[in-house]
Amino acid sequence: MKVSITFDRLRWEEKALNDAALSAGLEASLVDAKGLVFEVPKRRPELGDAVLQRCISLYRTLLLSQAMEGSGLRVINSRSVAEVCGNKLSTSIALANAGVPIPRTYLALSSEAAEAAAEELGYPLVLKPFIGSWGRMVTVVRDKATLQALIEYKEELASPIEHMYYLQEYIQRPPRDIRAIVAGESIITCVHRYAPAGEWRTNVARGGTSKAFKPDEELRETVLKAAKAVGGGILGVDAMESGSGYVVHEVNNTVEFKGAQSAVDIDIPAQIIQYVAQTVKR
DSSP: OEEEEEESSOOHHHHHHHHHHHHTTOEEEEEEGGGOOOOTTOOOGGGOSEEEEOOSOHHHHHHHHHHHHHTTOEEESOHHHHHHHTSHHHHHHHHHHTTOOOOOEEEESSHHHHHHHHHHHOSSEEEEOSSOOTTTTOEEEOSHHHHHHHHHHHHTSSOGGGGSEEEEEOOOOOSOEEEEEEETTEEEEEEEEEOOTTOOOOOGGGTOEEEEOOOOHHHHHHHHHHHHHHTOSEEEEEEEEETTEEEEEEEESSOOOHHHHTTOSSOHHHHHHHHHHHHHHO
16 A cells, blocks of 8 residues: 655654554655646546645645545545635534534624624634634734724735634633544544643644643543544544533644654554555555
8 A cells, every 4th residue: 555645844743654654564655745746637646545635735735635636546634624624614613513512703704893793702702813723823812902903903914814803712721722633533642732831822833732641531522523523534623621511622634743742652643544544445
């Protein structure tokens, strides 16, 4: 079996996945997606039996996956999963429709509507971009004056999507959140992520640290339901502990796991490659 691992930025994760695939006896290769050219709908046989899609850019992921799937290649995760996970509004809708608890979430299509939504949500609240990762441009808005300043800034930006707003309830949680790494119907591992000093975002890319723990049954059910809601595959499900139970605030399509690997004994890339091989065989 031959597996290609496509990327647009070669990170620790892609190298670890390639090493794990080779250790498992697969024919594996790292492929820089930026150098690929497709004549639609012809298949590129050198990509092998399946592609493990690891591009960071959402639009590159969507277009590349569309071309590869259109040529008959098996892509993990599929384009449809990337499309749901790549847009926070799409993720929230998919989770809510599947009965997964999420923070109260509002879409506002103008600055005036954003202020009205904030009044309904109450302060503090969280303002997020529709598309993005690593906690970039995710802001806790503690009062109306701060919101108005952010709106004034966003309204000056050229992109029309910046003039629309995705607002979420601020969850009063412990000083940590939860990252669960899922492959199919199994949870590979769960870690608590702790923010660095002076920061509220727990992303490892922003200096957060991870500590492994065993999930209880409620969390297991919530995480697996969330993964299924977005279409399944290899995912990072991010959740928080609230006063009324767990809430899921994000599902990551191209999950980073270097931080989680530093906190656990289980070989995460080996587990991911095992899932890929089993999926292709089925």
